[in-house]
Amino acid sequence: MGAEGPTFSWFVASMPEQKTNLAAFGGVAFPISLAIEGPIIMLLAASTALCKDMISFLKVRKFMLAAAGGLTAFHILIAFTPIYYWVAESVLGVPADVVEPGRVGLQILTPWTAAIAYRRFLQGVLIRFGQSRMVMYGTAVRLITLLAALNIAAAFGELSGIAVGTIAISSGVIAEAIFARWAVDDILRNKMPHRADSADPINRASFLAFYLPLAVTPLMTLCIQPAGAAGMSRMFDVNNSLAAWTVVHALVFLARSTGFAFNEVVVAQTGRPYSREILNRFCFLLAIGTSSFMALIALTPLADIILDRVFHLESELVAVCKVGLSIGVIMPAYQAYQSLFQGRLVAAKRTKGIIEAVAIYVGLSLIGLMLGAYYSTMTGLYWAMLVFVGAGICQTMWLGIRAAQLPKTEASVQA
Numbered sequence: 001m002g003a004e005g006p007t008f009s010w011f012v013a014s015m016p017e018q019k020t021n022l023a024a025f026g027g028v029a030f031p032i033s034l035a036i037e038g039p040i041i042m043l044l045a046a047s048t049a050l051c052k053d054m055i056s057f058l059k060v061r062k063f064m065l066a067a068a069g070g071l072t073a074f075h076i077l078i079a080f081t082p083i084y085y086w087v088a089e090s091v092l093g094v095p096a097d098v099v100e101p102g103r104v105g106l107q108i109l110t111p112w113t114a115a116i117a118y119r120r121f122l123q124g125v126l127i128r129f130g131q132s133r134m135v136m137y138g139t140a141v142r143l144i145t146l147l148a149a150l151n152i153a154a155a156f157g158e159l160s161g162i163a164v165g166t167i168a169i170s171s172g173v174i175a176e177a178i179f180a181r182w183a184v185d186d187i188l189r190n191k192m193p194h195r196a197d198s199a200d201p202i203n204r205a206s207f208l209a210f211y212l213p214l215a216v217t218p219l220m221t222l223c224i225q226p227a228g229a230a231g232m233s234r235m236f237d238v239n240n241s242l243a244a245w246t247v248v249h250a251l252v253f254l255a256r257s258t259g260f261a262f263n264e265v266v267v268a269q270t271g272r273p274y275s276r277e278i279l280n281r282f283c284f285l286l287a288i289g290t291s292s293f294m295a296l297i298a299l300t301p302l303a304d305i306i307l308d309r310v311f312h313l314e315s316e317l318v319a320v321c322k323v324g325l326s327i328g329v330i331m332p333a334y335q336a337y338q339s340l341f342q343g344r345l346v347a348a349k350r351t352k353g354i355i356e357a358v359a360i361y362v363g364l365s366l367i368g369l370m371l372g373a374y375y376s377t378m379t380g381l382y383w384a385m386l387v388f389v390g391a392g393i394c395q396t397m398w399l400g401i402r403a404a405q406l407p408k409t410e411a412s413v414q415a
Contacts, residue, residue, distance in 0.1 A: 005250025012161040021161035026246030028102025031225030039215040040117040047124020068117035079106040093233040108166040119177035134183040142176035213351035231369030235380030248324040255294040259335030266343025283340040290332030298325035327385040334396040341399035353402030361395035
């Protein structure tokens, strides 16, 4: 999935008005869409932990459908009404030439939240019943659909880069959701028991007590995306910062992607023999490997090859992206440890520590961005990346403290 962002950036960067379209996506359409979908991001972890039988599956599905419908309505309210202009101009403060392209991209991304809610819910079931390979196949379907849609949409010469890119992204997530439904069919028909003998029955109160901290966690984190765009819009070198942010975020996300996935692995594997030692060892290797990959991209001549020859970025954007990527080298390493600690807390159903850690991250990020908007004289992207890295390290440390407080027996209880 991490390949989606670089593919989008590469394709849009090859079209006319490169800087405007990249800024419209990275500064408006993408961060707003991410913030809206925040409450359903952790459906993957919740589904993995809770969908042991058909009764639990139906209860979690009911919540997923209600959440997806409500959030999609909220997306429509922002994208298709004058509220958008207040968000883009007053809250985010993006440049005038980015406002309308951002609106087009946000409107096209309307199916995004519902499709992601549905497929993450079903992917949790696949992971729970040992079919994680089907998740990989679904991601391949998403990427193939993205590439096909990019080329088909680009054939219509009147479409802008932001329109072509967001059509492709929406098509990809819809295709992946359809594939997930097909992949989970055998489990629902033949492998999922009606009621698991060892399962604690879930009700509305117990589910909300478990899930609400998980839902608030990514919501708070993803709100930092539009906050970052708003902060950079009030700092030095606005257009280059917002345009470069699209590329930098995509490449950093690519390096962090296996770290994100590690969260569900920890939830699913906790409680198995020797899992604690194996997960610890794997996390260390994952942290070293992913940050080394990030360093290879950011700190070697490969950076010029990727940014100049692959993405065909303007020379100013290349320089800004290289510094931003260099600051983000440590991000994949601490992401691996965040997933290790967070997965253990989810498996033990002690999700309060997760929201505490995210509150630390969000609070420090907002303070840092506010200070940057008033006092920073450096390029906005550089300041924002430094703020995010510092806040992310603090978040990881707090998760580690909370995970260490779990009794060894509790930390190893199967969710």
